[in-house]
Each structure stands twice: as structure tokens, then as C-alpha cells.
Amino acid sequence: MIVILKSDTASQSVQELVTNFKSFGLDVHISQGSTHTILGLIGDTGRLDMDQIRMFNCVEDVKRIQEPFKNANRKFHPLNTVIPVKDAAIGGGSLTVIAGPCSVESEEQIITVARSVKSSGAKLLRGGAFKPRTSPYAFQGLREEGIRLLLEAKKDTGLPIVTEIMDLSQLDLFAEVDVIQVGARNMQNFELLKQLGHTDKPILLKRGLANTYQELLMSAEYIMAFGNEQVILCERGIRTFETYTRNTLDISAIPVLKKLSHLPVVIDPSHSAGVAEFVPQLSMAAVAAGCDGLMIEVHNNPPCALCDGVQSLTQEQFAALMPRLSRLEAALQEA
Ligand code: PEP
Numbered sequence: 193m194i195v196i197l198k199s200d201t202a203s204q205s206v207q208e209l210v211t212n213f214k215s216f217g218l219d220v221h222i223s224q225g226s227t228h229t230i231l232g233l234i235g236d237t238g239r240l241d242m243d244q245i246r247m248f249n250c251v252e253d254v255k256r257i258q259e260p261f262k263n264a265n266r267k268f269h270p271l272n273t274v275i276p277v278k279d280a281a282i283g284g285g286s287l288t289v290i291a292g293p294c295s296v297e298s299e300e301q302i303i304t305v306a307r308s309v310k311s312s313g314a315k316l317l318r319g320g321a322f323k324p325r326t327s328p329y330a331f332q333g334l335r336e337e338g339i340r341l342l343l344e345a346k347k348d349t350g351l352p353i354v355t356e357i358m359d360l361s362q363l364d365l366f367a368e369v370d371v372i373q374v375g376a377r378n379m380q381n382f383e384l385l386k387q388l389g390h391t392d393k394p395i396l397l398k399r400g401l402a403n404t405y406q407e408l409l410m411s412a413e414y415i416m417a418f419g420n421e422q423v424i425l426c427e428r429g430i431r432t433f434e435t436y437t438r439n440t441l442d443i444s445a446i447p448v449l450k451k452l453s454h455l456p457v458v459i460d461p462s463h464s465a466g467v468a469e470f471v472p473q474l475s476m477a478a479v480a481a482g483c484d485g486l487m488i489e490v491h492n493n494p495p496c497a498l499c500d501g502v503q504s505l506t507q508e509q510f511a512a513l514m515p516r517l518s519r520l521e522a523a524l525q526e527a
């Protein structure tokens with residue numbers, strides 16, 4: 193980090209500032225120009241608040257020369273992180289597809305969908321047991337029973353399961369869950385992220401509706417800083433001025449996140465589009481842009497779904513999409 197001081201700064205103020213930075217365990221390199229003094233801060237500047245430094249009267253400007261995330265940063269970890277989940281390897285070079293209903297509704301529903309998506313080539317089963325709904329009157333998920341039914345579907349099909357945690361108090365129920373999802377609305381629930389940092393399970397971290405790449409990576413950093421390196425980043429569409437689709441899929445997230453970080457990037461085209469009709473094209477676009485995986489909502493009877501039926505593919509539509517994705521993936525490997 194570089195701190196540029198105002199031209200008339202007295203040497204006593206410079207010394208006070210230097211002492212302040214040293215108290216954070218940093219080394220300070222002072223470079224005295226003809227008009228300005230510039231301080232180069234050497235060491236872990238991740239804990240410093242740039243706005244707070246600007247509050248010193250003698251400070252003209254502050255610039256970061258390194259991102260504030262370390263564990264998630266590709267600069268410190270050039271190779272892609274691969275997250276093994278049973279037979280799947282998320283980030284391992286081939287596309288991993290996670291599929292299943294928005295919510296677990298019944299044993300018959302989850303087992304039917306699990307068998308179907310497995311036979312189409314999905315490697316993981318998704319399904320919400322705890323549902324973050326905008327309305328308190330909407331279906332909130334089967335909760336504990338939903339997790340039990342997911343585990344039944346896992347036993348039946350062998351597919352590992354991904355499901356969302358909404359609160360720390362639910363953590364004990366996730367003992368046999370393979371991947372814990374942190375939903376968009378909880379991306380900055382820092383206490384939850386810290387606790388998930390103490391677990392040994394992969395975390396699928398969804399980008400908040402209005403969060404920047406850096407904020408997403410800082411949330412990943414929370415999990416990693418507390419000891420859990422297995423974080424999967426998920427772009428699920430952001431809020432823009434466009435209302436035709438539920439959210440706007442930010443395709444740029446793929447190259448940018450993969451440039452900044454070594455963590456795998458998964459795209460959720462279902463919550464991005466909000467309508468099933470556009471899910472295949474968005475999936476293809478995400479694969480073309482280099483995502484490591486897709487998470488797609490699939491239902492055995494979308495018109496009767498208790499949550500997100502409009503954006504859910506039928507089992508047949510999902511079965512038709514999978515070979516198209518494989519052909520695209522193969523073509524890209526040759527390109
Ligand atoms: C979901 O995956 O079912 C979900 C609620 O997603 P998001 O947090 O992205 O809205």
C-alpha cells in the first residue's frame with residue numbers, strides 16, 4: 193500500500209504516521225520527493241482501512257497495490273484449486289453439473305428427480321431444505337425433514353448433495369451433507385462464514401444480488417482465513433435495471449474471478465434467468481466463457497413446484513441440454 197502525503201507535511205506528522213503504521217507490524221519505506229513524501233507500507237496491509245488512513249490531515253491519497261484477499265488470490269496460489277466431491281472434481285478441468293429442484297418437497301419428488309438428473313449426467317444433487325423466501329408466507333422448506341430426504345436420495349443414487357444453510361444453529365444437521373451452500377442473501381453473514389471456516393466441507397458461496405467481485409472474494413476469504421480452503425464461487429445473476437429476467441447473469445464474472453482467484457467458478461443460470469426458457473442458452477454461454485460447473489434447477493413437475501417452478505427445467509429438458517453441453521465442451525477443448 194502506498195500513502196501519499198500532502199506537500200506541506202511537517203516531519204513530525206510524518207513520524208507520527210510512520211509510528212502508527214509500525215504499530216500494525218508493518219515496515220515503512222519513506223521516499224522523499226521534491227514536493228511530496230510517499231510512504232510505502234510493507235507487510236500484511238489487509239487489516240488496514242484505507243478510508244481511515246485518509247482521515248489523517250496530512251494524507252492526500254492512499255492506493256492499494258495488492259488486493260486485500262490473500263488466501264483466495266491467484267497471485268499467491270497460481271494453480272487452479274480442485275475440490276473433490278465423491279466422483280466429481282470441481283475445478284478439475286471438466287464441467288461439473290449440479291442439478292435438482294429448488295426445494296425438497298417429498299421423498300417421491302426428490303428421489304424421482306435425483307434418479308433422472310443422475311441418468312442425464314449430473315454429478316451432484318441440489319435441493320433446498322431451508323429456503324430463503326422473500327415472503328414469510330411462502331413455502332419455507334421442509335427443513336430437518338428436507339435434509340433427511342436428501343440423504344435418502346443420496347443413498348438411493350449415490351449422488352453427493354448440495355444444500356443451503358441459513359443459520360449457524362442448523363450446522364449440526366449438515367454432518368452428512370457433501371457441499372454446504374451459502375445463498376446470495378447470506379454472502380455477507382460474516383459469523384456464518386467464520387464458522388463454516390472451521391468445517392471440513394466444501395462451501396458453495398453464492399454472490400449476493402448487489403455485491404462486487406471483490407466483496408465475493410472477501411467473503412471467500414473469511415471462510416479460508418478460518419481454515420477451510422474448499423470454497424466454490426457461484427455467480428447467480430445480479431440485480432440490474434433490467435426486469436425482463438429475474439436477475440442479469442454476469443458472464444464477466446467467469447474470466448474476472450478466474451483471473452483474480454484460483455477457486456472454481458460455478459454458474460447458476462436458473463436464478464439468473466428466472467425463466468426456464470433461457471436456461472439452456474445461459475448455460476451454453478457460461479460453458480463457453482470457461483466456468484467450472486453449472487447448478488441448474490430441475491423439477492419433475494414444474495407447474496406444481498412449491499418454489500421456483502417457472503425457472504426449473506423439466507427432466508426431459510435437462511436430459512436434452514446435457515449432451516449439448518458436452519458437445520460444446522469438447523469443441524472448446526479443440527479450439
Ligand atoms: C437457491 O439456490 O435455491 C437459492 C435460493 O439461490 P440464491 O441464494 O442464489 O437466491
Ligand code: MN
Nearest residue numbers: 294489499500
Ligand atoms: Mn431456487
